[in-house]
Amino acid sequence: MTRSIIAIVGRPNVGKSTLFNRLAGERRAITEDIPGTTRDRAYATITWLGQDYTLVDTGGLEISPDSPIGEKVKEQVEIAIEEADAIIMVVDVKDGVTIPDKEIAEMLRRSNKPVVLAVNKCDNDERTRQAFEFHEMPLDQPITISAYHGTGIEMLMERVTAGLTPSSTPPSEPDIMRIAILGHPNVGKSMLLNALLGQERSIVSELPGTTRDSIDTIVERDGRRALLIDTAGIRRRGRIHCGIETYSVMRALRSIDRADVCLLVLDASDMLTAQDAHIAGYIRDAYKGILLVVNKWDLADELGLTKKDRVLEVERNLKFLHYAPMLFVSAKTGFGVSRILPAAAEINQARTKRLDPAELRDMVKRAIERHPPMTKRYFHLRDVIQPDVVPPTFVFAVNNPALVHFSYRRYLENSLRDAFGFTGTPLRLVFKKKLNPDKIDRD
Numbered sequence: 060m061t062r063s064i065i066a067i068v069g070r071p072n073v074g075k076s077t078l079f080n081r082l083a084g085e086r087r088a089i090t091e092d093i094p095g096t097t098r099d100r101a102y103a104t105i106t107w108l109g110q111d112y113t114l115v116d117t118g119g120l121e122i123s124p125d126s127p128i129g130e131k132v133k134e135q136v137e138i139a140i141e142e143a144d145a146i147i148m149v150v151d152v153k154d155g156v157t158i159p160d161k162e163i164a165e166m167l168r169r170s171n172k173p174v175v176l177a178v179n180k181c182d183n184d185e186r187t188r189q190a191f192e193f194h195e196m197p198l199d200q201p202i203t204i205s206a207y208h209g210t211g212i213e214m215l216m217e218r219v220t221a222g223l224t225p226s227s228t229p230p231s232e233p234d235i236m237r238i239a240i241l242g243h244p245n246v247g248k249s250m251l252l253n254a255l256l257g258q259e260r261s262i263v264s265e266l267p268g269t270t271r272d273s274i275d276t277i278v279e280r281d282g283r284r285a286l287l288i289d290t291a292g293i294r295r296r297g298r299i300h301c302g303i304e305t306y307s308v309m310r311a312l313r314s315i316d317r318a319d320v321c322l323l324v325l326d327a328s329d330m331l332t333a334q335d336a337h338i339a340g341y342i343r344d345a346y347k348g349i350l351l352v353v354n355k356w357d358l359a360d361e362l363g364l365t366k367k368d369r370v371l372e373v374e375r376n377l378k379f380l381h382y383a384p385m386l387f388v389s390a391k392t393g394f395g396v397s398r399i400l401p402a403a404a405e406i407n408q409a410r411t412k413r414l415d416p417a418e419l420r421d422m423v424k425r426a427i428e429r430h431p432p433m434t435k436r437y438f439h440l441r442d443v444i445q446p447d448v449v450p451p452t453f454v455f456a457v458n459n460p461a462l463v464h465f466s467y468r469r470y471l472e473n474s475l476r477d478a479f480g481f482t483g484t485p486l487r488l489v490f491k492k493k494l495n496p497d498k499i500d501r502d
Contacts, residue, residue: 062104062316063223064113066143068136068167070159073151074179079103079116081217104344107216112223112314115139115432122162128444140166142327145173145219148198149206152178152186156193164196164221173222176201177215182208193443227339231408234278236407238400239288239314241342242324243334251324252276252289255399278402308470315341319410319449320348320403320483327355327387328362330369339377345452348406348484352399357389382476384483406483411448414479419443419453438462444494452487462491 065402067075081102101113103225117139118132140146148167150160167174178190181203193201202218204211240248240454302392315321321342325335330353342349366387372387386402388395423443434437441456453475457463 062111062113062313063144063220064115064142064313065145065147065223066115066139067147068117068120068140068163069149070163072156073119073149074206075119075167076181077114078147078149078177078204078261079114081209081212082114082369083204093152107220110220110223112220113145115143118393120501122159122166127343128200130195140170140172143172145175146170147177147215147219149177149179150193150196150201151202152180152190152193155189156195163394164198168197173219173420174198175218177211178203178207178476181205181211199411200465203366218405222455235283236291236404237288237317237319238285238403239318239321240324241311241315241321241338243332245336246324246326247390249289251289251354251388251396252351253320253398254390255287267312280397283400283404284423285400285403288318293441305399312341313348318347320350320406322350322352322399324352325373325382326356327353327364327369328358330372331485332405336377338365339380343379343485344489346485347409348403350399350406350483351378351380351383351385352385352403353385354390356387356394376405382481382483382485397498402483409481410450410484412451412479414451414482416444419445422474422478423455423471427470431472432462432464432467439488442494447487449486450487451481452489454491456492456494460492463490 064112067079069075074377082105082428088342105112105114117136120136122133123128124130124133131421146167152157152210154160155158164176176193176196176198178193178201181187181190182205188204190203191199201209208211239254242248249272256276273478277288278287321333323338325331325344339349351373358364368386370385374381377383384402384406386395386398388399390396420443423440427440438457438459441458443453443455445451445453455463468488468490475481475486
């Protein structure tokens with residue numbers, strides 16, 4: 060599902076990050092707490108009235124910066140504005156209308172993007188009255204908020220999301236699998252794309268960050284057609300250099316939304332950096348299929364690497380991706396590359412697998428008989444259905460959903476996988492008192 064991007068923009072010290080944290084921390088939907096999932100604080104998926112959005116924080120904007128750092132920040136914000144579907148401009152009521160505020164407002168007005176003016180720090184009646192002067196700004200009627208106290212947030216989000224298109228599956232050629240190639244910079248994503256295509260389609264360079272935008276290419280192999288999406292490398296926020304690379308992350312996140320299956324490319328010589336955990340978390344949160352591709356395996360003998368050690372490292376550090384298969388390849392020599400598309404196709408097929416209702420009920424019944432819930436107050440399973448696919452979704456009717464411990468949820472998930480496969484695809488397990496497939500929390 061593609062998500063609209065909302066960027067928070069404003070001059071320094073007006074409360075942009077406070078608003079970002081407030082919105083990111085007040086999700087209007089129940090979310091799963093998946094141990095081991097790491098999220099980057101610069102970007103957050105928020106849910107408002109049943110719709111998901113990507114929220115982006117930006118640095119303090121100066122229209123005419125007098126320092127190299129200021130120039131870089133301005134460049135970053137301009138890219139964020141270009142990528143955004145809607146913009147929240149934050150101003151500080153205590154400072155009143157400033158010339159920099161007017162300059163930023165004029166810049167945003169010329170962007171032809173929906174812009175909502177949020178007058179922040181309206182913590183009392185006097186400051187709320189002071190916000191009246193912001194009507195002179197060249198934007199629509201301002202919204203008074205206090206990001207710190209959380210007042211005015213509902214009205215702000217209603218205004219921001221009013222003109223946005225609901226999340227939807229992007230149009231694509233029929234029966235074509237969309238594969239995003241992801242990973243931190245310099246793991247060999249573009250070289251892997253070229254190896255899959257058998258021709259040079261993307262620039263291959265030893266310098267990280269060569270690919271700054273997504274590049275789509277259709278490939279056909281053995282009767283299979285796939286749309287390959289090459290993406291910019293994702294870094295941790297603290298290691299993102301000022302400049303275009305920062306907001307290329309947004310484009311990579313869009314690629315995850317567009318994909319059916321994500322190839323998370325790992326460097327055999329530098330396995331599982333913190334960036335990899337970030338990317339893996341994004342993929343898992345988006346409920347996309349995933350294939351772990353350990354690249355540069357041609358260096359294994361030279362570096363004394365073994366597959367067993369690499370598998371154990373992934374199992375230890377990416378426990379929440381226990382269902383993801385792993386391939387060892389070398390984009391440079393072509394070793395193992397031919398197995399990638401068939402593996403991705405198997406994962407994509409698993410995402411659409413629909414079980415026979417009788418077989419599903421019988422399997423779950425046997426799983427509970429083998430391992431009853433070991434708690435003082437255990438839940439009673441009344442029924443189970445599979446109302447949806449992509450991802451495969453299972454709704455369990457139980458007497459008290461609160462009694463279902465995370466470990467038992469994982470046990471039921473593993474039992475489903477052992478019985479029916481579901482290679483490389485996350486499963487959504489929902490526990491309800493009553494079965495109503497039309498009212499499922501999309502967490």
